[in-house]
Amino acid sequence: MAKSKTPSFVTELPLKVDSKQEKELLARFQAARQLYNACLNEALLRMDLVKNFIAYQQAKKLRGGSKKERQDLFNKAREQHRFNDYALKTFATQTANRSKWISDKLGAHEKQTIGTRAFKAVDKILFGQVKKVRFKVTTRFKSVEGQSNTTGIRFVNNQVLWKKLAIQPILDLNNPVLVHGLNSPVKYCRILWRNLNGRKRWYVQLINEGLPYQKPTNYATQGIVGLDINISNVAFVADNKAGLLPFADKVPTFEREVKTLQRKMQRSQRMHxxxxxxxxxxAKVGNKIVRKKGKVKKGKKQWIKTINYRRIQARKAELERRKTSYAKSQNRRLVNEILRHGNQIKTERVSIKGWQKRYGKAMSAKSPGFFQSELKRKAEIANGYFLTFSTQTTALSQTHLDGTRLQKSLSERVHRDVTGIQPMHRDLFSAYLARCVYNNKLSLWDAQCEYPGTEPFLLDGWQQYQSANQVAERKSRDSYSPSEQMSNKGAAPNQISQKDYKLR
Structure with missing residues (x-):
């Protein structure tokens, strides 16, 4: 049964699960995991047969031919070796029925959904979207879903029904978002678990038909917004507003706590x-001889992980989860703030993967990739769009109003235009030019005509950004202990303490 293509949104509810219900849920998830791994293995075998088939090889060689001819050859290879969604659903059902245990734990819809899930994972390899797929271990298989709300996993009369299980959710009827989801039609349900503070928590996700609830403060207006995104903040320029907003402002990185836990884990690993x-x-370091730890030997090895090690590992995972959750929450606020000024987004196409390789820790704390995907999703829901264009053809950070291009270093944050206008923040000026990009080309005429009316609130946005930074620096200085303040006062004018250097 194919899922309908109407608009959908997700309503998530925590579940009240006792020990008996949790034991049964874990058994069903174990059955689903084993069936998924069997389907994944079968899908990989069929994919290899498709790749080695003559029709597939011929289709890959057809570069300038018609698209229909190539598609027909690809389809022939898939049909020959039964590599499609329907065939994997059939395989999942037959495999589960051969095992009485799996058949007793899962319904027909759950079996078919697992087959589809395995097929989609392997199909991404064929299209070059991923390089490999992973077989699921117990700790990585976290969700099971159905196909409709009529059988299998259902949400009926404000409770979750799955075969003989009846689980009560925790309902907050004062929450308008939750009430909107409960009053909307349910397409199908998904049960999942998460580790929160070292304990397993169970949830049900209702995939509702319709549009999600929109809070009165999170409205979207019609208008064009130019963006300039970097790893730490985003500059936006709308029809009558401009600003520089930080990603995940004041996100708690827990860097010191994580390092402490990592050292404990390392000591436990080396001991056992x-x-x-x-x-x-x-090893000789300077004029001293220091004792250094040996590196991990190459090759696969069996690791002993003690109870204490796993406990420390869970504490570290909880800190990472809290950091990610906070960053997502702050970035969602940032998305809502931008959509209040316009739903037609224009920005350069940046390489998030390239940033991840170069700025790993900063990217994990700020999550600009999540910000982009969330902004695109919400802009399209608000009848707008999220348009990206090439950085090579536009080069907004190097372009001046008369069309001149001058290269700038990354440390140069102020744009001084050759036409003689007032200096402007580099990111704000790039965001302004992004508004004037059409079909991957910058319209200098539009940029020159609109700039006199836009310059006042561009300067205002820059001034607000500077004021916010000054307030943050003042709060950082005030957070010093009295002894640290005295030590800094006694220092020479051109000497600063190590802590003050880090803050700057």
Whole structure:
């Protein structure tokens, strides 16, 4: 049964699960995991047969031919080796029926959904979207879903029904978002679990038909917004407003706590797995001889993970979860703030993967990729669009109003235009030019005509950004202890303490 293509949104509810229900849920998830791995293995075998088939090889060689001819050859290869959604659903059902245990734990819809899930994972390899797929271990298989709300996993009369299980959700009827989801038609349900503070928590996600609830404060207006995105903040320029907003402002990185836990985990690993490490050795550092730890030996090894190690690992995972959750919450606020000024978004096409390789920790704390995907989703829901264009053809950070292009270093944050206008923040000026890009080309005529009317609130946005930074620096200085303040006062004018240097 194919899922309908009408608009959908998700309503998530926590579940009241006792020990008996949790034991049954874990057994069903285990059955679903084993069936998924069997389907994944079968899908990989069929994919290899498709790749080695003559029709597939011929289709890959057809570069300038008609698209229909190539598509027909690809379809022939898929049909020959039964590599499609329907065939994997059939395989999942037959495999589950051969095992009485799996058949007793899962319904027909759950079996078919698992087959579809395995097929979609492997199909991405064929299209070059991913390089490989992973077989699921117990800790990585976290959700099971149905196909409709009529059988299998259902949400009926404000409770979750799955075969003989009846689980009560925790309902907050004062929450308008939750009430909107409960009053909307349910397409199908998904049960999942998460580790929160070292404990397993269960949830049900209702995939509702319709549009999500929109809070009165999170409205979207009609208008064009130019964006300039970097790893730490986003500059936006709308019809009558401009600003520089930080990604995930004041996100708690828990850097010190995470490092402490990592050292504890490392000591535990070295104590209980001495054969997996090379011998410690003496090394000369400057004029001193220091003792250094041996590196991990190459090759696959068996690791002993003690109860204490797993407990520390869970504490570290909880800190990482809290950091990610806070960053997502702050970035959603940022998305709502931008959509209040316009729903037609224009920005440069930046490489998030390239940033991840170069600025790993900053990217994990700020999550600009999540911001982009969330902004695109909400802009399209608000009848707008999210348009990206090439950085090579436009080069907004190097372009001046008369069309001149001058290269700037990353440290140069002020744009001084050759036409003689007032200096402007580099990101704000790039965001303004993004508003004037059409079909991957910058319209200099529009940029020159609109700039006199836009310049006042561009300057206002820059001034607000500077004021916010000054307030943040003042609060950082006030957070010093009295002894630290005295030590800084006694220092020479051109000397600053190590802590003050880090803050700057």
């Amino acid at each position: 797995n001495p054969d997996n490490f090379e011998y410690d050795f003496n």
